Amino acid sequence: MPKFPKPKAPGLIGGLGVTFKTMLKGAVTVQYPHEREDPPTRARGVIALKEENCTVCMLCARQCPDWCIYIEGHKEKRPPRREGGRERTVSLLDRFDIDYALCMYCGICVEVCPFDALFWSPEYEYSESNIADLLHDKEKLGEWMETVPEPEPLEVGAEGKK
Amino acid sequence: MIELAVNVGWGTILAIKTIVVLAIIPLGAIILGYVFLLKMMAHMQSRLGPMDPGGFHGWFQLIGDGIKFIQKEDVMPAKSDRRIFAIAPAVVVISTFLVFLVLPTGPDLVVSDLDVGVFYALAVSSLSVVGVLMAGWASANKFALLGALRAAAQLIAYELPLLLAVVGVVVMAGTMSLQGIVEQQQNGAIFGWDGIGNPFVFAQIIGCVLFLVAAQAELTQTPFDMPVAESELVAGYMVEYTGFRFLFFFIGEFGTAFAFAGLAATLFLGGWAIPHVTDPGWSNVLGPIVLLTKVMLVAFLMFWVRFTYPRLREDQLQAVAWKFLIPIGLANILITGALKVAF
Amino acid sequence: MSVDFAVDRQAWRHLADAQVNVELDTGDMILNLGPQHPATHGTLRLVVRLDGERVVSADPVIGYMHRGYEKLTEFRTYPQVTTLINRIDWLSSFANEVPFMHGAELLMGIEAPPRAQYIRNILTELSRIATFLLFLGEMGLQVGALTPPFYGFRDREHVLNLIEAATGGRFHPNFNRIGGLKDDLPWGWVNECRNTMKVVFDACNTLEELVAENEIFQGRTRSIGIIPQEVGAGYGVSGSNLRASGVDWDLRRDGKPYLVYPDLDFKVWTHPDGDSYSRYWVRLQETREAARMVVQMLDRIPSGPIMAKVPRIIKVPEGEVWVETENPLGQMAYYVISKGATGPFRVKIRSASFSNVSILPWLLRGVYVPDVITILGSLYFILGDIDR
Numbered sequence: 001m002p003k004f005p006k007p008k009a010p011g012l013i014g015g016l017g018v019t020f021k022t023m024l025k026g027a028v029t030v031q032y033p034h035e036r037e038d039p040p041t042r043a044r045g046v047i048a049l050k051e052e053n054c055t056v057c058m059l060c061a062r063q064c065p066d067w068c069i070y071i072e073g074h075k076e077k078r079p080p081r082r083e084g085g086r087e088r089t090v091s092l093l094d095r096f097d098i099d100y101a102l103c104m105y106c107g108i109c110v111e112v113c114p115f116d117a118l119f120w121s122p123e124y125e126y127s128e129s130n131i132a133d134l135l136h137d138k139e140k141l142g143e144w145m146e147t148v149p150e151p152e153p154l155e156v157g158a159e160g161k162k
Numbered sequence: 163m164i165e166l167a168v169n170v171g172w173g174t175i176l177a178i179k180t181i182v183v184l185a186i187i188p189l190g191a192i193i194l195g196y197v198f199l200l201k202m203m204a205h206m207q208s209r210l211g212p213m214d215p216g217g218f219h220g221w222f223q224l225i226g227d228g229i230k231f232i233q234k235e236d237v238m239p240a241k242s243d244r245r246i247f248a249i250a251p252a253v254v255v256i257s258t259f260l261v262f263l264v265l266p267t268g269p270d271l272v273v274s275d276l277d278v279g280v281f282y283a284l285a286v287s288s289l290s291v292v293g294v295l296m297a298g299w300a301s302a303n304k305f306a307l308l309g310a311l312r313a314a315a316q317l318i319a320y321e322l323p324l325l326l327a328v329v330g331v332v333v334m335a336g337t338m339s340l341q342g343i344v345e346q347q348q349n350g351a352i353f354g355w356d357g358i359g360n361p362f363v364f365a366q367i368i369g370c371v372l373f374l375v376a377a378q379a380e381l382t383q384t385p386f387d388m389p390v391a392e393s394e395l396v397a398g399y400m401v402e403y404t405g406f407r408f409l410f411f412f413i414g415e416f417g418t419a420f421a422f423a424g425l426a427a428t429l430f431l432g433g434w435a436i437p438h439v440t441d442p443g444w445s446n447v448l449g450p451i452v453l454l455t456k457v458m459l460v461a462f463l464m465f466w467v468r469f470t471y472p473r474l475r476e477d478q479l480q481a482v483a484w485k486f487l488i489p490i491g492l493a494n495i496l497i498t499g500a501l502k503v504a505f
Numbered sequence: 506m507s508v509d510f511a512v513d514r515q516a517w518r519h520l521a522d523a524q525v526n527v528e529l530d531t532g533d534m535i536l537n538l539g540p541q542h543p544a545t546h547g548t549l550r551l552v553v554r555l556d557g558e559r560v561v562s563a564d565p566v567i568g569y570m571h572r573g574y575e576k577l578t579e580f581r582t583y584p585q586v587t588t589l590i591n592r593i594d595w596l597s598s599f600a601n602e603v604p605f606m607h608g609a610e611l612l613m614g615i616e617a618p619p620r621a622q623y624i625r626n627i628l629t630e631l632s633r634i635a636t637f638l639l640f641l642g643e644m645g646l647q648v649g650a651l652t653p654p655f656y657g658f659r660d661r662e663h664v665l666n667l668i669e670a671a672t673g674g675r676f677h678p679n680f681n682r683i684g685g686l687k688d689d690l691p692w693g694w695v696n697e698c699r700n701t702m703k704v705v706f707d708a709c710n711t712l713e714e715l716v717a718e719n720e721i722f723q724g725r726t727r728s729i730g731i732i733p734q735e736v737g738a739g740y741g742v743s744g745s746n747l748r749a750s751g752v753d754w755d756l757r758r759d760g761k762p763y764l765v766y767p768d769l770d771f772k773v774w775t776h777p778d779g780d781s782y783s784r785y786w787v788r789l790q791e792t793r794e795a796a797r798m799v800v801q802m803l804d805r806i807p808s809g810p811i812m813a814k815v816p817r818i819i820k821v822p823e824g825e826v827w828v829e830t831e832n833p834l835g836q837m838a839y840y841v842i843s844k845g846a847t848g849p850f851r852v853k854i855r856s857a858s859f860s861n862v863s864i865l866p867w868l869l870r871g872v873y874v875p876d877v878i879t880i881l882g883s884l885y886f887i888l889g890d891i892d893r
Contacts, residue, residue, distance in 0.1 A: 106588035157808030207655035473649030
């Protein structure tokens, strides 16, 4: 059984000094509803959809670890680009939902999209009181596009994007 | 008594004083709780504490908490001993109330200036042990029982250093009455210089430190808060209490802190007295303010230690009391007695 | 090969009933430090048999947080698995990804470029600092001091902000990819990192003065929970716990080389005592050492690409690999079996805390109840790591 160590004042007094100094130094609290801290540019807050780039390739829905992206699309015919050419078919989105109740914010969908239709935005204040409202549909995802920041410059020594 | 225009009997005066004391206990608890527990602790931890309730730095927080507690459902554990469970918080608060009865805040502002004031105050303050044991046992919860057993051992062990520290003061003052002790400090002199009277904190510095340490233990505050060890027992003997009963325990805890700080201020710092202000009219008005200031100073020390140190284990706690504090207390009495006779 | 286990159905029922022994006890009290308890970092249940305040026997019951990682990884691709394994030890998430990625890269036979290795290493050491700062603070809380955890959290914010600026996520970076990293560092990150390391050194000094030098803390932790070297090594305890018992073993220096540790100049801290205080002390020194390592790496970080040449659809060739690394909690290892698909066939995760917790029945005999809390705090396990 350990014995109580001989009282040496320095350790005990030093501790008191630390708390006293901290008390005088002021708090680090950011009083949230009245003040906000801005997250960095790359912060993974919400995913935004640029609908015109999407070709309904379904890669994002397939690669999502949670399968939280729901996509439905249809094909339409478009007139040929040149005279005498073949008719083109384009895929158009009917439904593109991301269920943020399931989303793990991993970013695989954004990374894997070959057509740059998905973007990260640092916006994080979209809590709802009803869990079904966390399913953001195509229009809402398009609205998040306004909050997507410009990509920042990279650090010294980095090569650019390949 | 202050000259009153209307002639009232002593019963009415006693009733008025009692009601004032009953009002002061929660008020004192709220002041101490807000300033030290909420705000000072927060700043020591680099945060702000409550800021919104009441608008200005959250002063309404504790009052709002009190209102919230009052309107909660009265829940008792199924297997608990109902009557004892209900009475236990009241026992703790009653013991606090009894200590307040002898605490003087002015030359006439004391409910009852007993000749054995100090002795009585220490005696009734140990009634809270019974309340703690009742709470722990009646809760039908093993964690609560552990906390209560620890509390019983600790509170009884630290009664002795508390007493020994006070004996030195009594020897120096020559009286056990608290008003008498205050008067001795106000009118005394330090080696012939009576600029600030003779607050016993200088002559009895060992006794003062001993009293503060023992008071810390009596209040079950860190570093002696084994009974309420938050990270193990999660509020120890109070764990099954909610709502109004928990409010009683809270008021009891901080009310007792106020009482002990008041006792320390009275015994060592001179209580309500300001040296050289002897006019009873002025003293009766300024006395409470002066006492409150001194109480806040003492409470600052107690809470500063509470928020900084980890807690001692039960056997280490007992070792500190029996092997360390009591011998020092006895030595203090010897030295004080010898010096008192010599000078 | 079939092994015949005689399933003792009575034993299973007893675990659920919190009966440690079936025989009638003679007045001992059974205390359930249950799944919900402030002292057991998560949902660990400790069924403790007390004689007064002394522990007669203690049995940890784990599994309340089992999420089925090894089964989940059987049906996911490598990037998806990376996302999941971030969440095993959530306080130092980046360090969980590193051995898995290293294993996949070994199977593929490619190596990440030097800049990627350096950045990986810096982020690993940053996550080590983050989790140890939390430990230094909340160990104070386990023994009763109320202010150290706030200092730990406050100073950890700076490190988390750094990780978020680089990877986008404070707790779950999900930054490693087979062949390198997802992105390069943002502009100004290196300077931010240097400033943050100064904050980390200050934080270590503050916590040392407030907690480690406090006589009451020393009285609560010295000679408590002594793990002898052979017993510790026999139970599989690893990491700072073992180094605090005097065993000079650190996989960053002694194991198979990974990341840029062979090029770094760092000291492995040990302490001869093996008690709770020495575990605290070793982690304190390791935090400082990690900050020094980060500064070294920041000075030497090379320029270049951060991703090796990998095909678009990555299929890892057939093979098996065992990779073990020095995670903040101890030795973490992955055994990855690949059958040539886009995802692993089987991943076996050897997590550090699982073995660290296995020593608890041995260690907790005959100690007081407050010491149980101290020991649990000093071993520093994370429930996600135990239960996976």
